[in-house]
Amino acid sequence: QVQLVESGGGLVQAGGSLRLSCAASGSRFRISTMGWYRQAPGNQRELVATITRGGSTDYSDSVKGRFTISRDNTKNTVYLQMNALKPEDTAVYYCKSVIWTNDYWGQGTQVTVSS
Numbered sequence: 001q002v003q004l005v006e007s008g009g010g011l012v013q014a015g016g017s018l019r020l021s022c023a024a025s026g027s028r029f030r031i032s033t034m035g036w037y038r039q040a041p042g043n044q045r046e047l048v049a050t051i052t053r054g055g056s057t058d059y060s061d062s063v064k065g066r067f068t069i070s071r072d073n074t075k076n077t078v079y080l081q082m083n084a085l086k087p088e089d090t091a092v093y094y095c096k097s098v099i100w101t102n103d104y105w106g107q108g109t110q111v112t113v114s115s
Contacts, residue, residue: 001026002024002025002026002027002097002099002102002104003024003025003026003104004022004023004024004095004096004097004104004105004106004107005022005023005025005106005107006020006021006022006093006094006095006106006107006108006109007020007021007022007109008020008021008109009093009109009110009111010110010111010112011112011113011114012085012111012112012113012114013113013114014085014086014087014113014114014115015084015085016085016113017081017082017083017084017085018082018085018111019079019080019081019082020036020079020080020082020093020095020109020111021077021078021079022034022036022077022078022079022095022097022106023075023076023077024076024077024078024097024104025076027076027097027099029099029100030053030099031053031073031076031097031098031099032052032053032098032099033050033051033052033053033097033098034050034051034071034078034095034096034097034098035047035048035049035050035051035069035078035095035096036048036049036050036069036078036080036093036094036095036096037093037094037095037096038089038091038092038093038094038111039091039092039094039108040088040090040091040092043091045094046060047060048060048063048067048069048080048093049063049067049069049080050069051069051070051071051078053071053073055071057069062088063082063089066082066083066084066085067080067081067082067083068080068081068083069081076097078095078097080093082111085111085113086113087113087114087115088113089111089113090111090112090113091110091111092108092109092110092111093108093109093110093111094106094107094108094109
């Protein structure tokens with residue numbers, strides 16, 4: 001059974017940085033696209049960034065230039081480096097892995113940015 005375990009969330013002041021990690025395990029097949037999404041209270045879950053197995057990336061406009069997504073295919077792990085954090089970045093962050101046509105989600109990690 002595929003499992004995704006996120007880590008690295010926490011409380012940080014505005015302007016600070018955090019690095020999220022998400023390790024996938026239990027898959028017999030290669031993971032294609034990996035990504036990070038977030039959901040703030042009262043809002044829908046939204047895309048933050050994605051990265052293909054080959055390293056092509058895509059970002060939401062709200063995080064471009066501040067966040068960087070990367071991955072280590074040998075470890076089935078995706079990272080999200082978040083710099084210049086703003087209070088509006090406060091949310092639960094979820095990672096997602098696509099294996100064949102199935103989406104697998106992590107349990108989420110809270111990121112809170114204080115002003």
